[in-house]
Amino acid sequence: QLQLVESGGGLVQPGGSLRLSCAASGFTLNRYHIGWFRQAPGKEREGVSCISMRVGNTYYADSVKGRFTISRDNAKSTVFLQMNSLKPEDTGVYYCAVRVATLTVQDMCHTGVARNWGQGTQVTVSS
Numbered sequence: 001q002l003q004l005v006e007s008g009g010g011l012v013q014p015g016g017s018l019r020l021s022c023a024a025s026g027f028t029l030n031r032y033h034i035g036w037f038r039q040a041p042g043k044e045r046e047g048v049s050c051i052s053m054r055v056g057n058t059y060y061a062d063s064v065k066g067r068f069t070i071s072r073d074n075a076k077s078t079v080f081l082q083m084n085s086l087k088p089e090d091t092g093v094y095y096c097a098v099r100v101a102t103l104t105v106q107d108m109c110h111t112g113v114a115r116n117w118g119q120g121t122q123v124t125v126s127s
Contacts, residue, residue: 002026002116004034004096009121012086018123020081022096029072030054033101033108034079036070038123040092047109048094051079052101059105064090086125093120 008020022034035050049070050059058070069082079096097114108114 002098004098004116004118006094006096006118006121009094009123011124011126013127014087014125016086016125017082017084018086020083020094020096020121020123022079022081022118024077024079024098027098029074029077031101032098033103033105034072034096034098035105035108035114036079036081036094036096037109037112038090038092038094040089043092045095045112047112049081050105050109052105053079054101057105059109061109083123086123088125091123091125094123095120 003025005023012018030053032053033050036048037045038048039045048061048064051070067085071080096118098116099114
């Protein structure tokens with residue numbers, strides 16, 4: 001059974017850092033893309049960053065470019081999102097999602113169409 005489990009969220013001050021993890025199980029990773037999405041209260045879900053598990057190419061939303069880094073460890077079936085220089089507007093519930101690699105990573109992040117989603121982890125940036 002395909003499963004995703006996020007961890008690493010929490011409360012951090014503006015300018016601080018967090019590292020999110022998405023542990024995947026139940027599928028062959030190199031056929032899929034995995035992405036990070038977030039949703040703030042009262043706002044639509046936003047694609048933050050997506051990565052190809054086979055070749056490793058990445059996409060970032062303009063709002064996080066230069067501050068966030070997505071990476072993968074195929075041996076551990078885990079995708080990470082390193083978040084630096086955090087801002088209050090980064091606050092929200094962060095979800096990881098997986099889909100078959102029939103779209104580009106950019107299209108996955110833009111459409112938010114995914115096969116499975118994790119349960120989400122809360123990130124709060126506040127002083």
